[in-house]
Amino acid sequence: MTGTAITFMIISMVLVWGGLAVSTWSLFRHPEDIDDEPLPPVEL
């Protein structure tokens, strides 16, 4: 592979797979609200 092709392969991977990694990390920093699920029973 030529240096140009390798460079563009790396740029593609970093931008797209990096975008996936950042968006996934960002999403999981904010866990899903479970507002409409019933609360667990309280043991007395």
Place this chain on the structure above:
Amino acid sequence: MSSPTGTGGTAHKVVKREAFGSRNVFILSAIGSAVGLGNIWRFPYVAYEGGGGAFLVPYLCALLTAGIPLLFLDYSIGHRFRGSAPLAFRRLNRKTEVLGWWQVLICVVIAVYYAAIIAWSTMYTAFSATLAWGKGNEGSFFEGEFLQLSKPTDGVTFDYVPGVLWPMLGVWAVILVIMVLGVKKGIGMANNIFMPLLTVMFLIMVIQAVMLPGAMDGLNAFFTPNWEALKDPAVWASAYGHIFFSLSVAFGIMVTYSSYLKRKTDLTGSGLVVGFANSSFEILAGIGVFAALGFMAQSSGQGVEDVVSGGIGLAFVAFPTIASNAAGGSIIGMLFFGSLVFAGVTSLISILEVIVAAVQDKLGWARVKATLVVTIPIAIVSIVLFASTSGLFVLDITDAFINQFGIMAVAFVTVLVVAYGVRALPKLAAHLNGRSTFKVGLIWRLLVGIVGPLALGYMLVSEIIAKTSEPYEGYPGGMLAVFGWGMVAAVIVLSVVLSMIPWGPNSKAKNDPEYREFLAAEGHEPDREQIAGSADGEGVRS
């Protein structure tokens, strides 16, 4: 699966709306829908033709300025109006219901032929074990022994090919079971199983392909930028066109899927993950496919440019050739075609869900009844048309016309109507921002309202010119009239007719207690149709 719920002693039972088990299952299902056959066999070819490494520029522009913004638009409509495409668009504005039916009918057409490709891929997965096509015989095996293809001039034939008919029956049986099980236990579970399997299988296939002699030549051809290509508007149009098709935007899937999300789900955050995951798979597919094509070029003593192909030719002729010649070719073949099967199944169930959900909402039917009534007739038409010796021709024409004049046209009209007809973008932006971490504002509205229509309009006009200037692929006028132009026109006419049929008292438009609760919880005005339903005492839940 849906279950009838009590309605306070009133005459009608209300079928409770289904939901995904969690946000993660929704994301996996949305990725499963987006990652389809096109990611594997279309993207590498489009990228190579569009300038190789340089194609990354229009591709990323298209993803960020049109693909993801329109994905957000679909999510906002489905989640805000809590319905299948026709119901969600009706709730947006009575006059826009027709857009929803247009999207549903496009899904009907796609579902009919999509199953045929999955059936072919299933058979080729089995053929790969023994390389049943025979070395040097790959092209003639596909069209001759396997499909027993007739001539295009013979028109539609009803000579059935058992080697295609039985696998199609099998595919539809599996799909029927998944669909009957419902959103959580069927679609969610299928994606939970198939998507990790697809990823692992495809990854192994890519690693194997990269190890083949000549693979680096293929990757060289794929990633070396041709900057001249970027001066060609057609390359930019193909990047935008590919992103529209690839992300499953604007034909009801994402509207339907997002309607199954909980009230407080992060919509834009999920959308970014889906958009980038889809593109990540495409980059992986490009590496795997071009590494394999590099090997094919070297083993046949040709240049990579001489063996490059896309679509059905790449999958069912080029890949069997690669499998025939490579060490461990059977494994490469099984992994490649197995990946096509899983990618196809997860996309097909999302396409069918658009139709099933629309029927459920319109008629107030339970899951099983709606699924059987929708899926069985579609399966019959699918088998009648595509298990015959003329199946490939009909498929080629239908696919080309429904993509260009179905999906692209409905996307164009939808963004114009939503942005300028009913001026709903500010309301939808507020809905997205009310629950999402990635906020949208003026830029999103400009992208959806200006960039989207401009890109779609340009592509639509270009395609109309291309397809009216000469017969598509030289097919006979009669076949193009019926399965091309006629089908596109029938979809539009039927969608208008369907939008004129009144919604009954059992329909979700009239009787949807969950939607009333949603509106109240969100602080929105009550839905007028729902109020009418309440006054009639149609299953109102307190």
